Amino acid sequence: MDTGDLSTLLVWAAATAFTVALVAYAVDLARIAERSQRVAQPAMVGSGGGGPVSAAAGSADQRAPSRSVRAEGIARSTHLLGIALLFGGIVLRGFAAGRWPTANMYEFTLVAVFWATLILAVVQRRRIIAFLSVVVMGLAVVALVVALNWFYIQADAVQPALQSYWLVLHVGVAIAATGIFTVAFGASVLQVLKSYREEGLPENAGRVRTTVSGRRFSWLEQVPSGRDLEAMSFRLNAVAFVLWTFTLIGGAVWAEHAWGRYWGWDPKEVGTFVAWVVYAAYLHARTTRGWSGRRASYFVFVGYAVVLMNFTVVNLVVTGKHSYSGL
Amino acid sequence: MSQYRPEGISDVFTEPTDPGEQRPVVQGIGLTGWLRWAWRQLTSMRVALLLLMLLAVAAVPGTVWPQRAQSPEKVVAYLTDHPSLGPVLDRVGAFNVYSSVWFSAIYLLLFVSLVGCILPRTKVHLAGVRGRPPRAPRRFGRFPAQGSGTADDTPEELTRRATAVLRRGWRLLPFVPTYRVETRDEGDGTWSVAGERGYLRETGNLVFHLALVGLLISVATGQVLHYRGQMIVVQGSGFANSQGAYDTFERGTAYSPSSLVPFTLALDDFESRFDPETLASRDFTAHVTLTEPGEKPQAETIKVNHPLDAGGAKVYLQGNGYAPDLTIHDASGALVSDGPTPFLPQDQVYTSKGVVKVPDVTDGQDQVGLIGFLLPTKKTVETPNGPAYVSQFPEPNDPVLVLNVWKGNLGLDTGVPQNVYELDEARMTQVKDADGDPVILVVKPGETVELPDGLGTLTFNGLKRFVALDLRHDPALVYVLVFALLAFAGLATSLFAPRRRVWLRFTPAHDEGDDRSSRRTVVTAAGLARGDDVGLQPELDRVLAATLAQHPDGEANDGHR
Numbered sequence: 001m002d003t004g005d006l007s008t009l010l011v012w013a014a015a016t017a018f019t020v021a022l023v024a025y026a027v028d029l030a031r032i033a034e035r036s037q038r039v040a041q042p043a044m045v046g047s048g049g050g051g052p053v054s055a056a057a058g059s060a061d062q063r064a065p066s067r068s069v070r071a072e073g074i075a076r077s078t079h080l081l082g083i084a085l086l087f088g089g090i091v092l093r094g095f096a097a098g099r100w101p102t103a104n105m106y107e108f109t110l111v112a113v114f115w116a117t118l119i120l121a122v123v124q125r126r127r128i129i130a131f132l133s134v135v136v137m138g139l140a141v142v143a144l145v146v147a148l149n150w151f152y153i154q155a156d157a158v159q160p161a162l163q164s165y166w167l168v169l170h171v172g173v174a175i176a177a178t179g180i181f182t183v184a185f186g187a188s189v190l191q192v193l194k195s196y197r198e199e200g201l202p203e204n205a206g207r208v209r210t211t212v213s214g215r216r217f218s219w220l221e222q223v224p225s226g227r228d229l230e231a232m233s234f235r236l237n238a239v240a241f242v243l244w245t246f247t248l249i250g251g252a253v254w255a256e257h258a259w260g261r262y263w264g265w266d267p268k269e270v271g272t273f274v275a276w277v278v279y280a281a282y283l284h285a286r287t288t289r290g291w292s293g294r295r296a297s298y299f300v301f302v303g304y305a306v307v308l309m310n311f312t313v314v315n316l317v318v319t320g321k322h323s324y325s326g327l
Numbered sequence: 328m329s330q331y332r333p334e335g336i337s338d339v340f341t342e343p344t345d346p347g348e349q350r351p352v353v354q355g356i357g358l359t360g361w362l363r364w365a366w367r368q369l370t371s372m373r374v375a376l377l378l379l380m381l382l383a384v385a386a387v388p389g390t391v392w393p394q395r396a397q398s399p400e401k402v403v404a405y406l407t408d409h410p411s412l413g414p415v416l417d418r419v420g421a422f423n424v425y426s427s428v429w430f431s432a433i434y435l436l437l438f439v440s441l442v443g444c445i446l447p448r449t450k451v452h453l454a455g456v457r458g459r460p461p462r463a464p465r466r467f468g469r470f471p472a473q474g475s476g477t478a479d480d481t482p483e484e485l486t487r488r489a490t491a492v493l494r495r496g497w498r499l500l501p502f503v504p505t506y507r508v509e510t511r512d513e514g515d516g517t518w519s520v521a522g523e524r525g526y527l528r529e530t531g532n533l534v535f536h537l538a539l540v541g542l543l544i545s546v547a548t549g550q551v552l553h554y555r556g557q558m559i560v561v562q563g564s565g566f567a568n569s570q571g572a573y574d575t576f577e578r579g580t581a582y583s584p585s586s587l588v589p590f591t592l593a594l595d596d597f598e599s600r601f602d603p604e605t606l607a608s609r610d611f612t613a614h615v616t617l618t619e620p621g622e623k624p625q626a627e628t629i630k631v632n633h634p635l636d637a638g639g640a641k642v643y644l645q646g647n648g649y650a651p652d653l654t655i656h657d658a659s660g661a662l663v664s665d666g667p668t669p670f671l672p673q674d675q676v677y678t679s680k681g682v683v684k685v686p687d688v689t690d691g692q693d694q695v696g697l698i699g700f701l702l703p704t705k706k707t708v709e710t711p712n713g714p715a716y717v718s719q720f721p722e723p724n725d726p727v728l729v730l731n732v733w734k735g736n737l738g739l740d741t742g743v744p745q746n747v748y749e750l751d752e753a754r755m756t757q758v759k760d761a762d763g764d765p766v767i768l769v770v771k772p773g774e775t776v777e778l779p780d781g782l783g784t785l786t787f788n789g790l791k792r793f794v795a796l797d798l799r800h801d802p803a804l805v806y807v808l809v810f811a812l813l814a815f816a817g818l819a820t821s822l823f824a825p826r827r828r829v830w831l832r833f834t835p836a837h838d839e840g841d842d843r844s845s846r847r848t849v850v851t852a853a854g855l856a857r858g859d860d861v862g863l864q865p866e867l868d869r870v871l872a873a874t875l876a877q878h879p880d881g882e883a884n885d886g887h888r
Binding site: 245 | 379425607608634641818823
């Protein structure tokens with residue numbers, strides 16, 4: 001077994017660890033939902049048996065922080081284990097190829113998942129936000145498995161156009177931005193759900209609103225307020241947007257070196273530009289009267305969709321100068 | 328102060344409304360005419376948002392349909408494949424998206440909107456930068472960050488200390504004060520301190536937007552002044568930088584021929600390296616001799632990520648290939664063609680296609696056209712029609728030329744410009760053998776073969792390398808970079824520099840009775856930030872704690888300084 005195979009093995013191990021973490025986070029989320037349903041109906045708990053039993057149940061509910069300690073422990077440790085394994089896999093991949101490991105779709109996906117899971121771990125270092133973890137972990141596991149099965153290519157040196165320190169800067173920063181956008185996207189999804197629930201049910205509410213305000217989404221009572229989630233999403237998006245801007249500028253400088261023009265409306269350049277414009281619109285929407293809050297977060301959904309399309313569709317379907325998937 | 332603010336912006340300090348301090352609502356725009364209304368609309372945030380989203384949507388078709396600027400040949404192919412839809416798309420600019428009227432209209436409107444929004448804000452900001460922090464409000468109860476405490480010191484002393492705490496610089500830049508501070512004696516022994524920080528936030532915001540305008544102007548200037556040429560240079564030969572030397576040449580509308588510095592460049596050698604298993608390219612290096620006017624010739628190299636600076640322009644290595652060196656004598660033995668002809672690589676193993684035209688034959692004879700392939704490393708494959716050759720590696724380990732022979736009139740003097748890499752077969756006939764099959768010449772380096780039908784002889788002297796060079800001159804390049812970096816710096820500042828106001832008030836406690844040990848001063852504090860700011864309350868707590876710190880701490884701090 002050579003270094004490249006060992007790297008692949010570590011990535012599979014990381015995917016496994018993340019899957020366990022995903023299940024544990026989901027269990028935690030289910031437990032939260034269960035508890036908050038019980039909390040939401042105190043009459044049912046208290047009315048049944050005699051005094052001591054109901055008192056014990058009530059105090060247990062109050063003492064337990066309405067979440068599963070064991071599930072959270074498993075989730076946290078497998079999450080961190082997965083990050084460590086993935087990091088090992090990325091480093092070995094670099095050694096196997098004899099260069100910085102961000103040169104094709106497979107490596108891009110590995111490093112983006114690494115960033116997303118790392119940022120997720122940082123964001124919830126004090127308090128686990130189970131739903132956010134489920135969204136981000138789910139995306140991470142899917143991305144890793146897709147990468148291993150469809151994006152994988154042999155570790156190898158790169159063509160002359162990629163032999164530049166910009167491979168580290170431009171691609172590295174683009175990957176980090178993608179990872180952070182992913183976590184921010186998760187936070188925005190949560191924010192929209194939470195803010196629907198906070199608002200309560202208006203008359204003739206749609207199906208989504210009714211569902212979100214209903215019992216099945218009672219776990220939403222346990223997540224941070226919509227305003228806090230909006231602030232978290234904004235901070236992450238702001239960081240990622242600055243990194244994305246650097247990706248654009250660094251890419252232009254590199255293109256000037258390698259292709260003899262700094263901007264040529266290459267499909268990847270267009271995709272990156274469109275994503276940049278959408279996130280710029282998001283930042284403006286946040287500070288526009290009547291558009292802040294939930295409406296602004298719709299821009300995050302569109303922006304993140306563009307980021308994903310820019311990575312997948314543009315790499316695999318459209319031909320352009322950025323066709324480095326190696327597939 | 329009544330400030331002009333473009334409509335819809337809500338990024339000022341979001342002060343909670345207080346019935347005691349309500350200000351009059353800004354009047355409606357009134358009947359000041361359509362123009363004014365339109366301008367207000369255009370510079371409003373809602374329209375800016377709309378234009379941004381329109382820009383994002385309008386950029387997409389350029390990846391759906393081929394673009395003339397990037398791949399004109401694909402546009403031609405698309406038009407041939409879609410005879411009914413193609414012309415309609417062409418009319419609406421689907422093949423020239425980024426220079427189309429509608430795309431330009433969107434981004435120009437966006438920039439007008441941007442300028443209309445930013446210039447008034449710049450004026451307001453310049454006034455604000457010279458201004459003083461607003462005095463402490465009467466009531467602190469409605470602010471998002473609050474704090475309180477008591478102290479033994481007098482309000483004057485505490486005021487002095489709070490001022491010092493607020494003015495203390497950053498750890499990295501100790502001489503730059505964080506807060507601009509204003510103190511005020513409110514009477515009855517009460518003092519207040521008002522601090523404001525983060526003017527840089529709005530500065531960064533304005534720099535970012537103005538830099539975008541600068542970027543647009545720089546790019547446009549570059550478009551107008553630039554020139555760009557492509558040429559093929561064969562090993563052992565060179566070219567002089569003049570418009571006629573290029574195979575293709577494009578220039579901006581205000582390009583002046585004087586920006587074409589007459590240097591010369593010669594290709595001495597070319598090295599390539601390929602992965603033996605995957606055949607993927609690993610390295611290309613062109614060794615050239617550059618002679619700038621009035622200077623000695625200099626040996627230089629050009630690689631893919633390392634263009635050569637020559638005469639204020641950059642020379643890029645865009646392609647490479649082989650040029651077989653051929654000598655051709657006609658039927659009467661006269662030398663009619665001698666020298667290398669570039670054959671263009673068609674695939675990863677450098678199966679290269681080329682045409683040799685021999686127009687200058689002795690009078691009365693047929694002109695000769697040779698068309699065929701160069702295989703750098705040949706591999707023989709058996710087919711039902713006999714052995715055939717393919718290339719199996721891009722390096723010239725075992726090269727062979729496989730040629731078809733045509734005779735007749737090359738059509739070079741018809742006045743119609745011809746592609747040197749294609750043979751106009753209209754007035755020519757293919758030379759065939761006795762069985763009626765086309766004659767195929769297979770020539771190795773060093774070999775001389777007879778051309779069929781007594782057309783003469785052909786000698787394959789050897790292989791030379793050629794490079795495809797791309798030369799570009801854009802005098803605005805440095806401005807594009809500067810404005811891009813300014814925009815980046817401005818953006819980062821506007822997103823990360825906190826904008827905060829902090830107020831502290833020191834009120835003498837009303838001493839009652841003989842409780843002399845009680846604290847003498849009541850301290851209240853409040854903070855306000857622009858937008859969401861998680862650091863506001865911690866910062867207020869820090870300021871309050873440092874101000875209230877008892878003497879041991881204060882002295883210890885002073886002792887260290």
